[in-house]
Amino acid sequence: METALEKNPRNEPNHARRIRAVRRMFTDISPRYDLLNRIMSARQDVRWRRFAVARVPAEASRVLDVATGTGDLAIDLASARPDVTVFGVDFTEPMLRRAEAKTAERGLSRRISYAIGDALRLPFADREFDAVTVAFGIRNMPDRRSALAEMMRVVKPGGKVITLEMTFPKNLKLRRFFVWYLNRVIPALGGIISGNPQAYRYLPDSIQDFLHPDDLTELCHSLGLKRVQAFPLMFGLTYVHEGLVP
Numbered sequence: 127m128e129t130a131l132e133k134n135p136r137n138e139p140n141h142a143r144r145i146r147a148v149r150r151m152f153t154d155i156s157p158r159y160d161l162l163n164r165i166m167s168a169r170q171d172v173r174w175r176r177f178a179v180a181r182v183p184a185e186a187s188r189v190l191d192v193a194t195g196t197g198d199l200a201i202d203l204a205s206a207r208p209d210v211t212v213f214g215v216d217f218t219e220p221m222l223r224r225a226e227a228k229t230a231e232r233g234l235s236r237r238i239s240y241a242i243g244d245a246l247r248l249p250f251a252d253r254e255f256d257a258v259t260v261a262f263g264i265r266n267m268p269d270r271r272s273a274l275a276e277m278m279r280v281v282k283p284g285g286k287v288i289t290l291e292m293t294f295p296k297n298l299k300l301r302r303f304f305v306w307y308l309n310r311v312i313p314a315l316g317g318i319i320s321g322n323p324q325a326y327r328y329l330p331d332s333i334q335d336f337l338h339p340d341d342l343t344e345l346c347h348s349l350g351l352k353r354v355q356a357f358p359l360m361f362g363l364t365y366v367h368e369g370l371v372p
C-alpha cells in the first residue's frame with residue numbers, strides 16, 4: 127500500500143523514504159515487538175497505555191486507535207469498557223496480524239476491528255468516532271500536524287483526541303540516564319532479541335526527533351483543539367496529551 131505522503135510529489139522525498147523505512151522496520155520486529163516493549167520499559171508501557179485508556183470519555187461508544195500496532199491499547203480499552211466498540215488502524219500488516227490473533231485469544235473479536243490504513247488518510251468518514259487514541263505512533267509520522275488534523279476529522283464535535291508518546295525528562299540527571307539507556311542499552315538489547323539492531327537504533331532517534339511536550343501542546347492549540355491538557359507520566363518520560371474537537 128502506498129501512503130498519502132509517498133503519492134504526493136510535493137512532499138519531501140526523505141519523508142517518503144523514512145515512511146518506507148518505518149514500515150519495513152515494524153514488519154521486521156513484529157514477532158518480538160511486545161516482548162521487547164515489556165522488557166525495555168520494565169512493563170511500564172502497560173501502565174502508560176492504561177492511563178491513556180482511562181482518559182477516554184465515559185460516554186464514548188466508538189473509538190479509533192491509530193497506529194494500533196499489535197493492538198495493545200485497543201485490547202486494553204475493549205477489556206476495560208464492555209460498552210465500547212474499538213477500531214484499530216495501522217499500515218504495517220504483520221503488526222495487525224498479531225493484533226488480530228491477540229484479540230481473538232481474548233475473545234474480543236466482535237468488539238475490535240482492524241483495518242490496514244495510513245494515519246494521514248484514514249479510511250473513515252468525518253465525525254465517525256467519539257474519541258481517537260494514538261500510542262507511541264505519532265513520532266513515526268514526519269508530518270505531525272497533518273496526522274493530528276486527520277485524527278480530528280474523524281472525531282465528532284466534543285469528542286477527544288488522545289496521544290501517548292515518549293519524551294525526554296526535564297530533570298537533568300534522569301535525562302542523562304535516559305539518553306544512555308536509549309542509546310546504549312536499547313540498541314544492544316533490541317538487537318539481540320529482535321535480530322535487528324538497526325530498528326532499535328531508530329527508537330532513540332525517533333524520540334530525540336520528536337516534539338517537546340510543550341510544543342505538542344502548542345500544536346494541539348494551533349489546530350483548534352479545546353481544553354488541551356498534558357499529563358506527564360514517570361517523571362515526564364512519557365506524556366499523554368488530550369484535547370476536545372471543536
Ligand SMILES: C[S@@+](CC[C@H](N)C(=O)[O-])C[C@H]1O[C@@H](n2cnc3c(N)ncnc32)[C@H](O)[C@@H]1O
Pocket residue numbers: 129148149152175192193194195196197198199215216217218221243244245246260261262263266267
Ligand atoms: C511503536 S508502534 C506502536 C504500536 C501501538 N500503538 C503500541 O502502543 O504498542 C508504532 C506503530 O505505528 C505504525 N505507524 C507509523 N506510521 C504510521 C502511519 N502513517 N499510518 C499508520 N500506521 C503507522 C507502525 O506501523 C507501528 O505499528
